[in-house]
Amino acid sequence: MSFFKNLFSKPLNITLTVTSSNGFHLRPVAQFVSLAKSFPCNIDATFHDKTVNAKKVNALLSLSLEKENTFTLSIKGKDAKKALHALNTLFLSLMKEDVEVKNIEKTSHSYAKASYEGDIIAKGVAIAPLYAYQDEIIHHTNTLPFSEAIQLSIEDLGKSDLDINLAQKELLLGLQESATTLEDLEAHITQACQNLEGTKLSAKIVDYQDILQRVKSHLGIEKKLIFPEHDFILLANDLLPSEIEILSQSKVKGVILKETSINSHTAILLRAAGLTSLIINQALKASQEDVILDASAAVLVIDPTEKDLESAKTSQDEIETQKEQASEKRFDKALTSKGHTINVYANVGDVPSAKTAKEEGAEGIGLLRSEFLFKEVAPTFEGQSEAYSEIFSLFDDITVRTLDVGGDKNLPYISLEKENNPFLGIRGVRLFKTHLALLEEQLHAIFLAAKSKKLKVMFPMVSSVEEFTHAKSLAENVAKKQGLDISNILFGIMIEVPSVLFLIKDFNDVVDFYSIGTNDLTQYLFAIERTHSTLKADELSPVIFSALTRIVTESTKPVSICGELAANDKAIKQLVNLGLHTLSVSPKSIAQTKEIIRHV
Numbered sequence: 001m002s003f004f005k006n007l008f009s010k011p012l013n014i015t016l017t018v019t020s021s022n023g024f025h026l027r028p029v030a031q032f033v034s035l036a037k038s039f040p041c042n043i044d045a046t047f048h049d050k051t052v053n054a055k056k057v058n059a060l061l062s063l064s065l066e067k068e069n070t071f072t073l074s075i076k077g078k079d080a081k082k083a084l085h086a087l088n089t090l091f092l093s094l095m096k097e098d099v100e101v102k103n104i105e106k107t108s109h110s111y112a113k114a115s116y117e118g119d120i121i122a123k124g125v126a127i128a129p130l131y132a133y134q135d136e137i138i139h140h141t142n143t144l145p146f147s148e149a150i151q152l153s154i155e156d157l158g159k160s161d162l163d164i165n166l167a168q169k170e171l172l173l174g175l176q177e178s179a180t181t182l183e184d185l186e187a188h189i190t191q192a193c194q195n196l197e198g199t200k201l202s203a204k205i206v207d208y209q210d211i212l213q214r215v216k217s218h219l220g221i222e223k224k225l226i227f228p229e230h231d232f233i234l235l236a237n238d239l240l241p242s243e244i245e246i247l248s249q250s251k252v253k254g255v256i257l258k259e260t261s262i263n264s265h266t267a268i269l270l271r272a273a274g275l276t277s278l279i280i281n282q283a284l285k286a287s288q289e290d291v292i293l294d295a296s297a298a299v300l301v302i303d304p305t306e307k308d309l310e311s312a313k314t315s316q317d318e319i320e321t322q323k324e325q326a327s328e329k330r331f332d333k334a335l336t337s338k339g340h341t342i343n344v345y346a347n348v349g350d351v352p353s354a355k356t357a358k359e360e361g362a363e364g365i366g367l368l369r370s371e372f373l374f375k376e377v378a379p380t381f382e383g384q385s386e387a388y389s390e391i392f393s394l395f396d397d398i399t400v401r402t403l404d405v406g407g408d409k410n411l412p413y414i415s416l417e418k419e420n421n422p423f424l425g426i427r428g429v430r431l432f433k434t435h436l437a438l439l440e441e442q443l444h445a446i447f448l449a450a451k452s453k454k455l456k457v458m459f460p461m462v463s464s465v466e467e468f469t470h471a472k473s474l475a476e477n478v479a480k481k482q483g484l485d486i487s488n489i490l491f492g493i494m495i496e497v498p499s500v501l502f503l504i505k506d507f508n509d510v511v512d513f514y515s516i517g518t519n520d521l522t523q524y525l526f527a528i529e530r531t532h533s534t535l536k537a538d539e540l541s542p543v544i545f546s547a548l549t550r551i552v553t554e555s556t557k558p559v560s561i562c563g564e565l566a567a568n569d570k571a572i573k574q575l576v577n578l579g580l581h582t583l584s585v586s587p588k589s590i591a592q593t594k595e596i597i598r599h600v
């Protein structure tokens with residue numbers, strides 16, 4: 001019945017207007033298509049008199065939608081209403097987030113004569129000879145069938161964390177349906193590139209070329225870049241996104257591109273790699289002598305005088321100093337642009353990492369992974385107590401986690417029965433069942449080292465309220481037996497087992513705090529082992545964010561987050577906006593996490 005209803009129903013229409021100055025380009029299109037594909041209904045996009053399937057990246061890109069263009073989405077079939085609502089919401093947020101990269105402001109310079117001026121991709125000053133891009137094509141004999149080469153390329157791109165690669169994957173998925181040979185693929189790509197030429201989306205041509213090269217390399221046609229053994233500034237028309245990683249490992253000091261834009265993927269990746277680079281749209285020649293590429297002042301000086309070289313070196317020193325100053329800000333509070341303070345704590349495993357955390361600007365310890373305190377040999381009670389005392393003296397606010405052994409974490413001095421599924425077996429708080437004496441000794445050492453200091457003790461892998469209350473009462477018994485007052489200790493849990501998501505209201509009555517362990521929570525939500533070499537759960541999946549929303553909404557006790565997600569630059573804004581105000585990250589990520597928060 002509903003099949004016929006859907007079949008004969010009228011399509012739902014909505015008009016969408018591109019508001020981003022970048023146009024509706026590859027990365028947002030890829031995200032849009034990925035959501036569109038999750039609905040069973042037909043979804044078409046019409047602009048002027050051209051209608052395309054909105055579930056295909058290359059089709060949607062072929063509309064060449066630019067700022068102020070309005071197109072119509074026409075949705076028909078099952079779940080059309082839901083799809084319309086979801087796509088409209090996503091489109092509006094994509095447009096809002098996709099801010100234009102403004103021309104970077106130039107600094108002034110005092111060179112005798114600037115030979116060329118350009119547009120800045122990434123600031124910095126480089127002094128080295130100019131070297132023109134060179135590559136060679138190598139034909140290998142062990143070739144794969146075309147379909148396998150495409151499949152492997154899709155898999156490679158899917159493994160990457162970069163939006164750019166995921167967008168390229170969507171493009172290739174679209175091309176996979178229509179190309180059955182390399183010649184077919186080349187023809188489709190040539191056509192797509194011709195359609196893009198001269199439009200505002202022409203920067204995406206390199207993505208198509210990159211895809212083609214990736215497939216070719218799986219077919220045994222490898223393109224090898226040739227770099228000199230000495231420092232150099234690279235001259236190239238453009239670079240493929242995949243070439244930038246290889247370039248970063250060479251002796252490159254700077255890059256000058258002729259045919260790209262400051263919004264291109266190449267430019268984004270050069271900035272991310274921190275490579276001094278400029279766009280100069282003129283023919284330049286390789287040189288034997290040093291030139292000055294001052295990308296901060298947006299100039300290239302071909303025959304520098306002694307004075308020019310001195311001045312360039314002074315600029316280099318100044319840039320170095322600026323970097324150091326940024327690092328000095330690591331001890332400043334992390335305030336969002338609206339003035340909210342976010343606590344940035346550290347995840348540590350032993351005394352040296354706790355000291356590093358202090359030097360890197362941590363404001364507390366959000367997770368002390370006590371299983372890493374003594375790795376080789378079983379510690380004595382005194383040894384444990386001393387290590388805890390030393391760490392506790394470093395910060396005011398500290399959360400210690402009781403031993404989280406099991407799964408992929410085994411200690412040579414703790415015997416665990418061999419299990420078929422160790423991640424689902426004796427692990428974390430479940431050790432209270434099998435290794436009670438060990439945990440009692442640990443709790444005793446912690447309580448003694450805490451003296452009267454306020455301290456948080458947390459249990460890992462808790463999956464039910466009873467598990468927590470049992471562990472807490474065992475801890476209280478230890479204190480009673482030893483005649484210790486533990487009124488200074490708060491007790492909480494890691495949220496890393498999905499059952500807890502449905503028990504928060506009950507936990508609120510018994511715990512003092514929560515810390516979200518997204519590493520395990522992700523593993524258990526997707527049933528993908530976190531150490532698996534082929535399978536990889538997406539920690540940025542909406543599933544994770546809806547789990548986090550649920551926790552924050554239902555909890556009446558303080559919640560922090562200590563999984564790797566807390567330092568993920570793509571997640572921090574959302575985490576903060578969700579109401580998570582304590583992020584605990586690895587010591588080396590503290591300065592950067594604070595800096596990102598300052599822009600939220």
Ligand code: PEP
Pocket residue numbers: 367369404496516517518519520521562563564
């Ligand atoms: C987690 O699971 O997210 C977590 C922080 O704990 P660990 O990585 O030590 O399992």
Ligand code: MG
Pocket residue numbers: 460496517519520
């Ligand atoms: Mg964990």
